[in-house]
Amino acid sequence: MCEPPPVPAALPAALFIYEPLSSLCSHVDVSSLLSSPLLPIQDLEKVAEPTVAAATGVHISDAEEAIQHVKNLKKQHQWDPNLPEDVYDEIDEVLEGHDGAHQVDIAAELLENSPYPEVRAAVPNYDEGGHSNTIRAWVIGLILATVGSGLNTLFSMRNPYIVIPSYVAQVVAYPLGKAWEMWLPAWEFSFFGIKCNLNPGPFSKKEHTITVLMANASFNGGAAYATDVLLAQRAFYKQRYGWGFELLLCISTQMIGFGFAGFFTRFLVQPSAMIWPQNLINASLFTALHDHRSPDPSKTSGWRIGKYRLFLYTMIASFVWYWFPGYIAPFLSVFAWVTWIKPNNVVINQLFGGWTGLSLIPMTFDWTQISGFNFSPLISPWFGIANTLLGMFCWYWIVVLGVHFKGLFYAKYLPISDSNSYDNTGSPYKVANILNADGTFNLQKYKDYSPLFLSTTFAICYGLSFATMIAVIVHTGLFHGKELWIRLKNFGKEEEDVHARLMSRFNPVPLWWYGAILLAMIGISLGICLGYPTHLSWWAFFVALIIAIVWFIPIGIVQATTNIQIGLNVITEFIIGYMQPGRPMAMMLFKTYGYIGMLQGLFFCQDMKLGHYMKVPPRVTFSAQMVATLWTAIVQIGVMNWALGAISNVCSQDQVNHFSCPNGRVFFNASIIWGAIGPQRIFSPGSTYSPMLWFFLAGAILPVLVYIGARVWPKSPIRYLNAPIIFGGAGLIPPATPLNYLSWGIVGFIFNKWIKDRWRGWWMYYNYVFSAGLDVGLALCTILIFVALQLWNYEMTSWWGTNIAANTLDASYSAIQVTGEKFGPATWYQILRHPDHDPYNTASKHMPSHVQFEHGGVVSNKKNSKFIDKYNTYKAMCIIGENYNLYYSVWCEGDHEVYDMSITTFAEVANAFQIGYGFSFELSVFLSALVLLAGGDLLTGIYSIGGPGSRVPNTLGLAPGMSSHGVFEIDGSITREDTSEITQTSSCRDGMNMWKLPIDMEASLELRHRLRAMASAMTTRATNPVFYAAAIWFTVSHAERVFVYEGFANGTDQNADWDNIAPFFLNETFPSNCNPRILGGNEGSVNNFVPFFLSVNLTELAAGPAGLGCWVVENLLDVMPGQIRQLLLDNSELYNGFIKRVVAPLFTEDDFFNCNFGNFIEPGYSAGYNDTIVQSASRSPVNVAYAGIGVIKPHSQPS
Known part of the structure; x- marks a missing residue:
């Protein structure tokens, strides 16, 4: 392994680039690495990128030390719903026992591996060694990041659009890495005095992880949120501020969360309780692709098939099957057979429909419907699934049914569930009817036209969003406040988690690196807000950042422990609509910096945890995330501008290839509704949907009641109740429907409760690989159908299987009780008082x-x-x-x-x-x-x-x-x-x-x-x-x-x-x-x-x-x-x-x-x-x- 020349002491900032570069060009022969014995971590030096396999080597000398370790473990996991009951029993056994040797053994067992079976099933409790920061990893990673982000940006401008997930990059990177390993020579060359090797040996898991980290940072969530802002501005507001504005906006909105993430790793990455379930799929897929060994049947409930073969078979089966619900027989996607019997009965379609109904008999044979909104149900822990289903039952069946059929909020004139907005004739709300020629809001036109109305589930969704934002703060303070305070006091001390101890051998990322990025992005963002006519005040920009910071840890804890995302999109729209009404562009930027600043930061934290699990040096993870994000921000702006210039009639509803910019159109409409009409005309006292404001109070009360119940009855199921998830777990309804969450919950119960409890060995070995196969096969088939058929308008031949489900009121979004009448209040603008009253x-x-x-x-x-x-x-x-x-x-x-x-x-x-x-x-x-x-x-x-x-x-x-x-x-x-x-x-x-x-x-x-x-x-x-x-x-x-x-x-x-x-x-x-x-x-x-x-x-x-x-x-x-x-x-x-x-x-x-x-x-x-x-x-x-x-x-x- 070649050593780089020493870094001059007078240039500490050079470490920012120099240190990852030095390990990039290092080389060691790792062909026999995995077969070599594991070295105790305390025997290794702390260097930039160790390449030797290692174990933690925990040594507990006596019962007193064991009790101290376990006490710390109990403090950190006091209210942890993911921790199995048997682990709690073992903790109590150590703390209350009298057999010193037995206490030491149990404590060592608890500390030598993750206490969570989910993590133990996917992540080894040792560092397998090997290089991560190689030319091969960077070249493959940047190529896949470039292609994936560019295609996602282009596809996002089409209706319907698809998103290429990073799983595809993870699968494609493996054959590319192996081909590089086999075919390219091991040439050594010097780069600024550093010896580099073009082919450093076998394509390792850590190199593979780098490619996935780049893909995740670039396009795992689809196209950059900023492109929706820019499409709304350019295509619908007919404004353009130039390439400089577009590049700076995309870079700042994508990167500002990176600065946040670095300051919260102590709370969201290092603790073992922050399991980030989504990463367990990636980790299992790494193992499946790189390890082709067969398992021991005694440990896998009798199964002998290896992970690699199971993944391939599952992926192929998922790929083949999706042709049926996705193209040939779409009735299999939403199997609402009751509506086929009575296709024109409004109530039947509202109750049993799967597109705009409540899905009282939820049936689907489409993995897209099951996993499309809340990710694979095989990932989320059962307690998170159960809380989501509880909230779904309470709010979207009981409350929605009562509200809708009572006729509240003029519900009988509207669909029971969809994400559109309507006028007082039941037609889709025509935003153009309330705008001036220059795109600004016209109050007189609004008075002459109509107030805005929402479907019943859409209205309830807003109320639940209000409740969730309050509940997640209160819940975090009550259940995690003590733990967060302990972590803050113990900043810099070693974690009890096995993976954190293994990562301690690497040089950490200095906080000032993240601080420098954060300050730079804040400076760029202020330049955007104040240097261009965005109408977003400097103080409003800082309010957006404060919102992102305040909710970062609470929402991060929910996502890290349940894999359920809670967004700030509604609350940011709500706040800016009151703070600076009548400024659509300001609303879009405020929402982007407040919501996406937090969301991107959490994605970065999730990827840091993936590097944590795979033992990638933190500085290499930092470099991969930063470079990929910066580069692909430029790529996405370039692709967007190319599409706007090269595609004829782009962003119009009648574009021949359906490049109608649906996301930009939705963003534009939302900017008018929230930025021009404003929340005060929708939710303020006296308006149609003002009762939704009571959800703020509900969000504050329920976590307190749950906490009191958990304190009084600590062993009861109450301790598993989670108020933020009860309110917001099903927060994507609409556009999701109860069908999506019910089918997701049923499958989640089968795998993460029933199979996990009865066939633990099978679940531990195969569960996440099986989920990865389903997801990757679906993604590949979706891409093929889109690119080969839908992009060129090749529709499936009409037959019974394409018509039976489509010819219902549910599928046509027309299951409405009363149509053809005008409804709503006689006046919808603000009447201050009536002359006949005091x-x-x-x-x-x-x-x-x-x-x-x-x-x-x-x-x-x-x-x-x-x-x-x-x-x-x-x-x-x-x-x-x-x-x-x-x-x-x-x-x-x-x-x-x-x-x-x-x-x-x-x-x-x-x-x-x-x-x-x-x-x-x-x-x-x-x-x-x-x-x-x-x-x-x-x-x-x-x-x-x-x-x-x-x-x-x-x-x-x-x-x-x-x-x-x-x-x-x-x-x-x-x-x-x-x-x-x-x-x-x-x-x-x-x-x-x-x-x-x-x-x-x-x-x-x-x-x-x-x-x-x-x-x-x-x-x-x-x-x-x-x-x-x-x-x-x-x-x-x-x-x-x-x-x-x-x-x-x-x-x-x-x-x-x-x-x-x-x-x-x-x-x-x-x-x-x-x-x-x-x-x-x-x-x-x-x-x-x-x-x-x-x-x-x-x-x-x-x-x-x-x-x-x-x-x-x-x-x-x-x-x-x-x-x-x-x-x-x-x-x-x-x-x-x-x-x-x-x-x-x-x-x-x-x-x-x-x-x-x-x-x-x-x-x-x-x-x-x-x-x-x-x-x-x-x-x-x-x-x-x-x-x-x-x-x-x-x-x-x-x-």
Whole structure:
């Protein structure tokens, strides 16, 4: 074995590449390695890649040492459902026994092998030695990774699509490795001074493992998730940010989980309890392919066939058989014979159907149906299967049957089980009906079209997802919290597990390697989010990472112990839909970084465990995973771009070869549903599916009950209950059906319970090899049918076997009780309250989560006393926007405040108004422009009114009267008590807390209040040189009327006239001692209050919205302090560009913002408005909301 030159001490980072490279080129003759005696591990040096076979060599000297070892073992496995009862008995025998020699023997037996029969059946308790890091392994691995990832990417763009599993690469790599071993010469050559060998001897298991690790990292889960994001963006949103964006997105989303995985190996890889059942198939297949010996019949329940032959026979049989359910006789796939008898009976098809029914008699002869959603049932432990079946029975039979046939959630108009979304006619939801031409959400179109409806199982699935996310956290804390804490405290100490002790002879991967990758990927990801118009805020990106980190260990424990996956896809969509609504691209990225960041990390952990089992040096595993992931990310982007350019009519529904991009289409629809419609319109209180939120509470309660039961009755079956699996084990329904899980559970019971208990020897030797044969044969046959027949549209000849199962309501997705009728609520957008009910209480019940009432009000006369009226409907309606906090309050008598803003684009403000208030698009744009104009910051952010904010480091001066709200505030109320004084003040510093409470304005309180208002006014004048009080109410009075109509009256059965709207305007009058506020402010210096007089031409204003935008600007300039007005005029060219390019095009039919800022030279100058009465066009902001301002009669306006 050649030795590499020493690594310079000054270049530790070179180890990152150098050390794997050195072992890559090393060579040793291992032809007689397996026949040589095993050396005790303590006699071996710790090196990069030992090639000598070794055993652990555990030595326990006395009973006291044995008891200590077993105590540690019991602590680590206290609540381990996979640990057999006989092992628990042996542990108790050691701890409670008195025979020292017997205790030592039992302890040594427990520590010399895995305590799990599943692991002992697949993984030897010694290191067989041999090289892993060879040229041969890297070349074969990279070739298979390239081909597999490229084909999976291409196939994912076709409907139906297939996924090439890594089992295929594992099987194909074996003959390639053996051919290399036989045919290529053992040439030695030097590479940078290192001697390398082209053919280092027999193709070893460890080399084979490297090829599989590369395949798993590249394509085991199908095409990269990022390609679905990019297909949705390019094919359906018609956007493209270039190759750089695409490559960086794919690399970062694939690799960021790698950084996470390295920090959690202590918890998810090294412990023996983390068995990762999926790896046992790979390990068994390695043994079957490399070891052709026959077994001892006394240990295999009488069977003599070797693993290799059993695998071949099973693979061939599976390959041949799948031609029947997969192509020739598809009725064998879903054998729902009851529906064949009554093909047009809705209830029969709903109850017994296997495609969109509940499969009350589950029958299938198709391994795809059995293993397609939860992997092979021969892998998962019986307790995991049992919990999944328990949840399936409870939720998808009992609850779904009750909900559906009770008609809840309009169930009789919908299928009982499918993954589509529907409109209120029962047709598939047409996302295009709620989009603008540029692909953005249009609220008015949504109102005109339909709310979204889900099948019964789909709705329940969302609730179960909510419960699972909470249950897995609570369950982990209760059942594994102590164990995790012990592992954290014992970081760096030797594990009791035999495989961990064997791996201790290898140089570990330094944590900073993973940290460097994680930081690099975070940097790239931030560059993607902020450097491109993704609309995903930096803080939202970090929330996605926090979600992935928080759920990493809990979900990892479930997957590592049961082989059942729990996804974060639903909860990430749910969270981003509330955090940043109306941003589909942001939703897709948030989901990808949050969900795939965790999922990819768990896949990396699973592969690390495979290397752990096969005794591959950790640094070699690290290098193989990293290089394969980086390389195949580039490959997948290249294949995707080739397909989009070379395949004609790609991603369209009528593409001749069915390259319709189904995954990208689903991703696009989900981005609209969750990113545009948003979860608040689907799940918030008052919406159709709001009861699903109760599942959050259920998810928190059930694990606690299970834990209490397990503590009280530790030997009872309660200890095997697992709340996360009960909620989420069958979480893939839909698109899966109960048939998939029931057949999976039945087969799992037969092999992992019945056969395992009765014929343990057969199960230990053959179970996983038999499963591998079924999976590989199915995969090979599926690929052949797809490539040779389906890709070229060769369909099976029509006969009874192809028609009998297809001609049912179940198979045609049409088993619906009531069709042809319109259903659903009369109104589905947000109605804040109804005029006939109490304003405050009713509004609290019906308002959406983004609109809330502040407990306060305005001054009015009631029962001969003056007090704050908390029932004022308009008091502090607030909307929490996407990337900012926008607070827009509307008082009946005209107080408008807009503050606490930290925005990124004008469009985001408009979108917030549109979604939050239900305004028309044009009105939203108008109010957004008003906000920006009135706030004194259109584009530059160089000054603020009301104090400094995060965007504005330099202000024109302190504003103690208004500084508590950040960037700016506008206070223009004419009914607030503090504005009734001749001295000016803002209530937002000292007065706001007082105004939140009901106050009886008796003499003493009135005096106290007036003195406080006066003191606040004096402070403001004395310290704020740019304080001003402006006529804000006049500028938005029209919008206020529209708000009343649009937000309250529209969508009801009442006419939108003053008689119906009047209840919203409470009886508000001025206090008897009211002195009208004088408009004005300090002119650049303190204690320099100058009144500004405003002249309003109400005749022009009543003419319509034409020129209204210019009028707003003009009047704001009239009342602005001089230096602020001058600053605006100095930047007139900049603002003109903003008006002309951004705002004006939205009002092409109106002369709405057709004004020139350069004309605003003197206060009162009517710039751009020619005194001509212009008829409101159809797109005017007011006219869209209702047919003219005259709906609210001028003489009927409130006092």
